[in-house]
Amino acid sequence: MEKPSFIALLAVYLIGFAPAAAGQEAGRDSIPTDVRVGIVYQPGFRPGIVVPAMAAAANLELVADSVRAIIRRDLDQGDRLQVMGVGEDLPLEGPINYQLWDELGAVWLLVGALEGTPDAPILRLSLNDVVFKLLQEVRAFDLPPLRHPEFRMAVHRASDRVVRWATGSMGIAATRIAYSQKTAGGSEIWAVDGDGFGARRLTGDGSIALSPAWSPSGGAIAYMSYLSGDPSIYVYDLATDRSELKIARPGLNMTPTYSIDGTQLLFAATIEGRTELYMYDLIEDCCPQRITFARFSNSLSPSFSPDGKRIAFNSDRLGQLHIFVKELGEGQAMLVTPYIYDRSVHNAGPEWSPSGDRIAFHGRVNGEPQVFTVAPNGSGLRQLTQRGRNEDPSWAPDGRHLVFSSTRSGSTGLWLLDVVSGRIRSLIRSRAVSLPDWSGRLDSQFYSADGEVADSNGQNP
Amino acid sequence: MARKSKKTLVGWFGALIVTFAISACGSSQPPPEPEPEPEPVAQEEPDDSAAREAEERRRREAEERRRAEAERRRVMEVLAERVHFEFDKSDIRGDAEPVLQRKITVLREYSDIEIRIAGNCDERGSVEYNLALGQRRAEAVRRYMMSYGLAPSRFTTISYGEERPLDTAHSERAWQRNRRADFSVTDAGSLGSSD
Missing domain, CATH: 2.120.10.30 (TolB, C-terminal domain)
Known part of the structure; x- marks a missing residue:
C-alpha cells in the first residue's frame, strides 16, 4: 500500500508541476521574493480519483458523456482531488477490482450510471474507497434534461456531494x-x-x-x-x-x-x-x-x-x-x-x-x-x-x-x-x-440536491 | 452713472440697450437688474405702416433672442468649467478657486439657477473607494460655494467614482484630467432652456 500511494504522489507531482516547470503560462504564481510578505503554499496531497465512462442506454449516452465531463472538471477545479486519466479502457463489469485500481494509484473510484429517460435522467453515483476496498457512498440524483438551463448546475451539485463523500468538505461546483x-x-x-x-x-x-x-x-x-x-x-x-x-x-x-x-x-x-x-x-x-x-x-x-x-x-x-x-x-x-x-x-x-x-x-x-x-x-x-x-x-x-x-x-x-x-x-x-x-452553495429550486429518486416516468415540462 | 440716467430717460427700451452693453463688455459686476420683458402690445403710435412695425418687432425679438442666447451661453460656460484635484485628495486647489469664484458670481447674478456637482476620480484607487472619494470632492466644492453665502439648496452632489473617465489612457496626464468635478445645471431658472 505504501508503494502505490508513493506512485500517486509522484503522479500528482508530475501532473501538477510539470507544466509549470516547462515554463507554461498561468500554471501558478511564482513563489515571491517580496521581503515584506510571502506566499506559503503547502503542496498538499490530492488523493487520486478515477471517473471511468458511465454506463448508459443508447438514448442516454450523450447525457452520460456530458455528466462525466462536468464531474471530472468539477473535481479537478475543486483542487481537493486529483482526477486521474488511468484505466479509461478497463471494463467495469462485475465486482470492482480494487487491487487493480490501487496499483494504478487511485484512492477513489467513482462509478456512474445514467438511468431513466432523456426527459428525466437519473444519475446513479457510487464512490468506492480503493485503499480500504469498500463502497463509501451511493446515491441517485434527479437531473433535468440535457438542454435544460439547470442541467449543469444539477450535475455540479452531484460533484459537490462526491467531494464531500471523499474529503468531508463540500465542493464548490454548484456556485x-x-x-x-x-x-x-x-x-x-x-x-x-x-x-x-x-x-x-x-x-x-x-x-x-x-x-x-x-x-x-x-x-x-x-x-x-x-x-x-x-x-x-x-x-x-x-x-x-x-x-x-x-x-x-x-x-x-x-x-x-x-x-x-x-x-x-x-x-x-x-x-x-x-x-x-x-x-x-x-x-x-x-x-x-x-x-x-x-x-x-x-x-x-x-x-x-x-x-x-x-x-x-x-x-x-x-x-x-x-x-x-x-x-x-x-x-x-x-x-x-x-x-x-x-x-x-x-x-x-x-x-x-x-x-x-x-x-x-x-x-x-x-x-x-x-x-x-x-x-x-x-x-x-x-x-x-x-x-x-x-x-x-x-x-x-x-x-x-x-x-x-x-x-x-x-x-x-x-x-x-x-x-x-x-x-x-x-x-x-x-x-x-x-x-x-x-455566491454560497446554490440549492436548486426545481431539482433538490437532497431529493430521493423520483418516479422515472415523471414528465418534466 | 451714465447708464442709470439713460435708463430713467428712455425707460424700458433703454434698459434693453443697457443689458446689451453689459453682456457685450463681458460684465464684471452688473447691478442686479430685473430682466426686462418686452411687452409686444401697445407701445408706439399705430402708424399706417403696420407691416414695417411688425418687421421692426420681429427684428427686435430676434435681437432679444440672440442676446438671451449669448447670455445663456456665457452663463453655461462659466458654470460648466471643470475643477481638478490632487491624487486621493478632495481639497480645493489654488487653480480651482478662480474657476469657482466665476461660478459664484454667476450664481449670485442668477439666484434661481440650481446646479449638480459630480465628483470623479482617476482609475488608480479601488472602484468602491473612488465612489466615496468622488462624493467627497463634490461635497468639497459644494462647501466652498456655500462658504460664499450661496444657499445649500441650490446644489446637489453625485459621485461617479472612476466610472466616467474623460480620458481612458493609463497615464499621469489622463489621471490628472479625470480627477475632477463636473457641473451641470439642473434648473436654469429665469435663464430658461436652450430653445
Whole structure:
C-alpha cells in the first residue's frame, strides 16, 4: 500500500508541476521574493480519483458523456482531488477490482450510471474507497434534461456531494459568481457558473451597475445602480428576473452586503459629505440604522464575519486606506492591516472568509493592487498575487478559493485562486469586468440536491 | 452713472440697450437688474405702416433672442468649467478657486439657477473607494460655494467614482484630467432652456 500511494504522489507531482516547470503560462504564481510578505503554499496531497465512462442506454449516452465531463472538471477545479486519466479502457463489469485500481494509484473510484429517460435522467453515483476496498457512498440524483438551463448546475451539485463523500468538505461546483461588466456607456451585473460556463447578463438598467452581492440563499443579488440618476441600492431577484429599488437615501448608497441570515443589508451611504455604514432591515423594509461613527472620514465595503457578530470594512480614518474589524453594536473599530508611516497605503475591498479565519482584500504594492489575506486580528499577512493588477477578491464557500479581477494575462478578466495550493485558473477572459462576488452553495429550486429518486416516468415540462 | 440716467430717460427700451452693453463688455459686476420683458402690445403710435412695425418687432425679438442666447451661453460656460484635484485628495486647489469664484458670481447674478456637482476620480484607487472619494470632492466644492453665502439648496452632489473617465489612457496626464468635478445645471431658472 505504501508503494502505490508513493506512485500517486509522484503522479500528482508530475501532473501538477510539470507544466509549470516547462515554463507554461498561468500554471501558478511564482513563489515571491517580496521581503515584506510571502506566499506559503503547502503542496498538499490530492488523493487520486478515477471517473471511468458511465454506463448508459443508447438514448442516454450523450447525457452520460456530458455528466462525466462536468464531474471530472468539477473535481479537478475543486483542487481537493486529483482526477486521474488511468484505466479509461478497463471494463467495469462485475465486482470492482480494487487491487487493480490501487496499483494504478487511485484512492477513489467513482462509478456512474445514467438511468431513466432523456426527459428525466437519473444519475446513479457510487464512490468506492480503493485503499480500504469498500463502497463509501451511493446515491441517485434527479437531473433535468440535457438542454435544460439547470442541467449543469444539477450535475455540479452531484460533484459537490462526491467531494464531500471523499474529503468531508463540500465542493464548490454548484456556485455562481456575480460581477460588473462594462458596457458602452456604463456597466451591468452579470453572473457566471463557478466553472466559467453560462455567463449571462442579469440587469438591463442601461446605467452604471456595481458591487453585486449575493443573498445567502442565492436567490437575489443586491447591487448599486445609477438607474434613477442617483446611486441607489437595488435587489435583483433571479426567479423573476426583476430589479427592485431598495435604498435611495440622498447621496451615495453603495457596497451592499447581506447579513448571514439574509434579513438585513449592510451598506455605505453619504452623511454630511462623507460615507458611513448603515444597516437596512429587509423584513420591515425600512429603517437604515447607522453602524459606524468616524468623523471626517469614510467607511465602506463591509463584510460580515461568518458568525454575523463582527464586520470587516474599509476606512480612511487614519489618513491611509485600511481594513478594520468591528463588533456590531458598541464595538470599537480595530485596525487589521499594518499602518506604514509616511507611505501611500491603499488597502481595499475586504471580504471575510466563510471559515472565519482570514480576511481577503487588495493592497497596493509598487503602485499595483495585489490580493492579500490576513487574520482578523491582524496577524499572518500574506500576499497571494504578484503579476498585473489583482483586485477585489471574494471567497468561495469553501473558504480556500478566491475569485478576483486581474490583468495578469494582459487584458482584464476574472481569475480563481486556490489559496492552499496556489493553483490559479482563468474564469472570464478579456472582458472589462470588476467587483466579483462568489455566491454560497446554490440549492436548486426545481431539482433538490437532497431529493430521493423520483418516479422515472415523471414528465418534466 | 451714465447708464442709470439713460435708463430713467428712455425707460424700458433703454434698459434693453443697457443689458446689451453689459453682456457685450463681458460684465464684471452688473447691478442686479430685473430682466426686462418686452411687452409686444401697445407701445408706439399705430402708424399706417403696420407691416414695417411688425418687421421692426420681429427684428427686435430676434435681437432679444440672440442676446438671451449669448447670455445663456456665457452663463453655461462659466458654470460648466471643470475643477481638478490632487491624487486621493478632495481639497480645493489654488487653480480651482478662480474657476469657482466665476461660478459664484454667476450664481449670485442668477439666484434661481440650481446646479449638480459630480465628483470623479482617476482609475488608480479601488472602484468602491473612488465612489466615496468622488462624493467627497463634490461635497468639497459644494462647501466652498456655500462658504460664499450661496444657499445649500441650490446644489446637489453625485459621485461617479472612476466610472466616467474623460480620458481612458493609463497615464499621469489622463489621471490628472479625470480627477475632477463636473457641473451641470439642473434648473436654469429665469435663464430658461436652450430653445
